[in-house]
Amino acid sequence: MVSFIVKRLLTAIPTLLLLIVVSFLLMHSAPGGPFTSERKLPPQVEANINAKYGLDKPLPVQIVNYVKGIVFDFDFGPSFRYKDRSVNDLIHDGFPVTLTYGAISALVALLVGVSLGVFAALNQNTWKDYTALSFTFTAQVLPNFVMAPLLVLLFTLKLGWLPGGGWEGGKIQYIIMPVIALSTSYMATIARITRSSMLEILNSNFIRTARAKGLPYHRIILRHALKPAMLPVLSYLGPAMVGLITGSVIIDMYFSTGGIGVLFVNGALNRDYSTIMGITILVGVLTVLLNLIVDVLYAWIDPKIRY
Amino acid sequence: MTPFKKTLAATLVGSAIFLAGCSNDDATSESAATDAAASGAVHPITGEALAADQTFTYWALDEHSSFDPQIVEDVSGSEHVRNLFEGLLNQDADGNLVPGVAERYEASEDKKTYTFYLREDAKWSNGDPVTAGDFVYAWQRAVNPETASPYAWYMEIMSIVNGAEIINGEAPIESLGVEAIDEHTLKVELTDSLPYFPMMVVHTTTFPAHKATIEKFGSEWTKPGNMISNGAYTLSDHVVNERAELVRNPMYWDNENTIIEKIVAIVVPDENQGLIRWKAGEFDLMSSVPTGQFTALQEEFPGEAIAYPRLCNYYYTFNLSESGPEAFKDVRVRKALAYALDRKVITEQILQGGQPQAYTFTPGATANFEVPSVEFASMTQAERDEAAKALLAEAGYSAENPLQFDMLYNTSEGHKQIATAMSQMWKAKLGVEATMNNMEWKTFLTERGNQNFEMARGAWCGDYNEASTFLDLLRTTSGYNDGKYSNAEVDRLMDEAKTMADPSANYTAIEQILAEEMPVIPVYHYAGNIMLHSNVKGWPVNNVEQNWYARNLYKVAE
Numbered sequence: 001m002v003s004f005i006v007k008r009l010l011t012a013i014p015t016l017l018l019l020i021v022v023s024f025l026l027m028h029s030a031p032g033g034p035f036t037s038e039r040k041l042p043p044q045v046e047a048n049i050n051a052k053y054g055l056d057k058p059l060p061v062q063i064v065n066y067v068k069g070i071v072f073d074f075d076f077g078p079s080f081r082y083k084d085r086s087v088n089d090l091i092h093d094g095f096p097v098t099l100t101y102g103a104i105s106a107l108v109a110l111l112v113g114v115s116l117g118v119f120a121a122l123n124q125n126t127w128k129d130y131t132a133l134s135f136t137f138t139a140q141v142l143p144n145f146v147m148a149p150l151l152v153l154l155f156t157l158k159l160g161w162l163p164g165g166g167w168e169g170g171k172i173q174y175i176i177m178p179v180i181a182l183s184t185s186y187m188a189t190i191a192r193i194t195r196s197s198m199l200e201i202l203n204s205n206f207i208r209t210a211r212a213k214g215l216p217y218h219r220i221i222l223r224h225a226l227k228p229a230m231l232p233v234l235s236y237l238g239p240a241m242v243g244l245i246t247g248s249v250i251i252d253m254y255f256s257t258g259g260i261g262v263l264f265v266n267g268a269l270n271r272d273y274s275t276i277m278g279i280t281i282l283v284g285v286l287t288v289l290l291n292l293i294v295d296v297l298y299a300w301i302d303p304k305i306r307y
Numbered sequence: 308m309t310p311f312k313k314t315l316a317a318t319l320v321g322s323a324i325f326l327a328g329c330s331n332d333d334a335t336s337e338s339a340a341t342d343a344a345a346s347g348a349v350h351p352i353t354g355e356a357l358a359a360d361q362t363f364t365y366w367a368l369d370e371h372s373s374f375d376p377q378i379v380e381d382v383s384g385s386e387h388v389r390n391l392f393e394g395l396l397n398q399d400a401d402g403n404l405v406p407g408v409a410e411r412y413e414a415s416e417d418k419k420t421y422t423f424y425l426r427e428d429a430k431w432s433n434g435d436p437v438t439a440g441d442f443v444y445a446w447q448r449a450v451n452p453e454t455a456s457p458y459a460w461y462m463e464i465m466s467i468v469n470g471a472e473i474i475n476g477e478a479p480i481e482s483l484g485v486e487a488i489d490e491h492t493l494k495v496e497l498t499d500s501l502p503y504f505p506m507m508v509v510h511t512t513t514f515p516a517h518k519a520t521i522e523k524f525g526s527e528w529t530k531p532g533n534m535i536s537n538g539a540y541t542l543s544d545h546v547v548n549e550r551a552e553l554v555r556n557p558m559y560w561d562n563e564n565t566i567i568e569k570i571v572a573i574v575v576p577d578e579n580q581g582l583i584r585w586k587a588g589e590f591d592l593m594s595s596v597p598t599g600q601f602t603a604l605q606e607e608f609p610g611e612a613i614a615y616p617r618l619c620n621y622y623y624t625f626n627l628s629e630s631g632p633e634a635f636k637d638v639r640v641r642k643a644l645a646y647a648l649d650r651k652v653i654t655e656q657i658l659q660g661g662q663p664q665a666y667t668f669t670p671g672a673t674a675n676f677e678v679p680s681v682e683f684a685s686m687t688q689a690e691r692d693e694a695a696k697a698l699l700a701e702a703g704y705s706a707e708n709p710l711q712f713d714m715l716y717n718t719s720e721g722h723k724q725i726a727t728a729m730s731q732m733w734k735a736k737l738g739v740e741a742t743m744n745n746m747e748w749k750t751f752l753t754e755r756g757n758q759n760f761e762m763a764r765g766a767w768c769g770d771y772n773e774a775s776t777f778l779d780l781l782r783t784t785s786g787y788n789d790g791k792y793s794n795a796e797v798d799r800l801m802d803e804a805k806t807m808a809d810p811s812a813n814y815t816a817i818e819q820i821l822a823e824e825m826p827v828i829p830v831y832h833y834a835g836n837i838m839l840h841s842n843v844k845g846w847p848v849n850n851v852e853q854n855w856y857a858r859n860l861y862k863v864a865e
Contacts, residue, residue, distance in 0.1 A: 030750075031750040032748075032750055032752055036749050038752065040756060040787055042463070044474055045456075045457065045474060048453075048474070049457060082372065083372055083373040083375065084373050084374055090547055094548065149579070149580065149583070152580065152583055156584070156587045157583055160587070164587050165584060167549050252548070258547060270749075271749055
């Protein structure tokens with residue numbers, strides 16, 4: 001297993017390098033540049049700015065300098081848009097915010113989703129099952145861009161219970177709505193995957209054998225059924241976790257959390273090359289790590305899987 | 308007299324004193340003001356009861372670009388810089404010049420040399436005196452190619468001696484035509500005679516900078532804790548894309564008369580969400596409202612939904628360059644399209660925010676600009692429509708041979724609504740087939756700048772309150788003239804206007820030429836639409852540039 005993990009981490013290096021080169025080329029092929037603005041800059045002023053940010057050099061030189069900066073100094077460069085800040089600063093400020101509400105949302109989605117899915121499966125074709133299914137259907141048609149304004153209208157404007165946005169260092173009242181808005185549709189999907197997976201497991205031979213042996217039902221569920229039923233959930237959770245943790249633009253926009261989701265979108269709109277690169281690399285690294293964790297968990301859940 | 312009028316009167320008196328070249332010190336009133344402010348109970352001039360909490364919280368659509376006066380390039384950043392720093396001159400609630408760090412100034416007869424006399428009690432937030440040398444340092448910094456200021460061009464259009472040469476790397480930085488005669492006297496030498504030069508020093512790029520701080524911290528100097536500023540406020544907190552907080556600067560020379568204790572700018576990159584939070588009482592100010600909602604908001608919040616003219620225009624430009632369509636080279640086609648546009652529908656049905664209809668390129672709100680009576684402005688819409696049909700028919704277009712073109716705008720619900728209305732009007736009245744084409748902002752700018760369009764949306768907000776800030780755009784050599792309109796007479800009149808004591812006749816003549824040649828279609832002039840809670844007083848609704856200073860605001864008790 002250790003050699004598998006080391007091997008996976010080593011193969012991630014060329015993947016990330018390829019990601020950097022492709023992202024760099026894609027960014028530079030987009031029309032307009034970081035300093036394209038309504039107030040068109042005189043050529044010399046633009047040339048001075050390009051020189052300051054190293055954009056006057058050939059593209060391969062820029063890429064090499066960029067990679068060198070990351071490898072040797074862990075420096076992702078200055079932001080072209082937020083000129084008082086480096087990309088390291090921006091990620092340092094924004095990522096903990098995103099990670100906080102993303103991780104809590106993931107946890108909520110997982111706990112509630114799995115519980116709901118198991119509950120529905122155990123009560124298959126009863127009113128309890130139908131109620132749970134209706135709930136998941138409703139939750140699934142309420143994605144975060146619908147949930148966010150609805151929550152604000154209800155809890156901020158009508159009831160006045162929660163602030164309409166902000167982060168304030170992560171105080172609980174600022175976290176509640178982003179977590180609800182972000183976790184709801186993930187939770188619904190997890191519940192539905194868990195339900196069908198659980199039903200499949202419950203109808204399998206080894207469960208029937210366990211029941212025939214007279215094992216207590218709750219023990220069958222917890223010890224024998226739940227673990228294998230989690231495999232499809234894990235498959236879904238890997239990429240979903242990347243989405244949750246690397247930030248949601250909608251959540252950042254509606255709740256002005258200061259997370260990195262909106263930073264990435266603004267980076268793209270502003271052609272803030274260094275910010276886009278920084279966040280792209282962060283997402284790339286997280287994708288590799290989270291997929292690795294999922295693979296390790298897979299092996300733990302299903303010993304038949306060998307790496 | 309209402310409290311607002313009293314404030315206005317006090318401000319006007321202040322500016323009158325300044326223009327007479329005197330200090331605005333008034334020992335008696337200042338003393339009284341100080342006592343009143345200290346009590347925290349009433350406004351020192353109006354006598355209104357003040358709110359206990361003097362925190363001014365406002366909405367910002369986007370994170371600002373910088374707190375650095377010589378680097379900042381956006382509206383929200385300039386708002387921060389105007390609160391953190393103070394330049395030579397400020398503006399009052401009506402946009403008139405009032406003293407800033409400079410108590411007064413003198414201009415030479417040829418308007419090529421300006422001397423500013425700095426107040427002796429101006430201090431940086433660390434207690435250092437603000438000197439003429441701080442301005443010299445800042446202005447040299449603005450043109451220094453190493454600073455790479457995106458607003459270096461502004462220093463160039465200020466015509467400061469050697470400004471352009473330094474930006475181009477052809478002259479040493481020290482050769483800039485700005486000199487500290489002594490600690491409190493700053494002399495500026497210009498290459499051209501610029502009567503409106505004092506108006507230009509209200510711009511943030513010309514604000515002073517604290518050399519020792521910048522040299523000590525480098526690019527980190529604008530972070531809370533590092534920054535030394537000379538304005539009424541200092542930076543206390545900043546979280547990118549979330550908030551910026553400013554608190555009173557006890558070293559500010561007029562701190563005793565400042566009432567707002569704390570400024571909080573909250574970034575919410577969505578107007579609708581911002582409006583909800585304004586309604587929830589989380590913001591004092593929402594500085595724009597979603598398109599088409601203003602009328603309803605006025606009814607729902609009478610007195611809190613405020614509209615006022617702004618120094619901005621909205622227009623569509625024809626591509627008159629080689630790459631432009633042949634049809635647009637015919638002035639009859641351009642005039643027909645401009646005439647057939649029912650601006651009333653756009654301003655009253657779509658925008659609904661008090662925007663004036665535009666028949667000239669320069670907004671009527673521009674200082675010393677008399678809106679000329681161009682012919683098509685005085686016609687009824689029915690008459691304009693008839694004329695448009697005749698002009699287009701004369702140009703050879705008909706139902707069998709319809710005029711066809713692409714109209715380009717950048718992605719935005721408001722622009723889309725306007726473009727839809729325009730294309731429908733042309734279709735219904737003239738049988739014109741205009742294809743709407745929207746692009747993401749930077750792509751749009753690139754395509755428009757490279758003349759890869761047939762007709763494109765444009766808008767411009769004045770950098771200073773004078774008609775040339777708009778009309779310069781239509782000069783042959785202007786870098787902003789994306790339609791590539793060229794008229795030697797316009798260029799000549801603009802050159803001549805630059806050195807005239809009163810250039811208004813030239814501006815009128817240019818607008819008449821524009822109405823005759825119609826290189827652009829003026830659509831409307833901007834109105835500011837804000838939501839301001841009624842307990843906030845002192846907002847400069849009559850300042851068309853919307854240069855607001857939080858130290859002039861206050862919150863009354865409710």
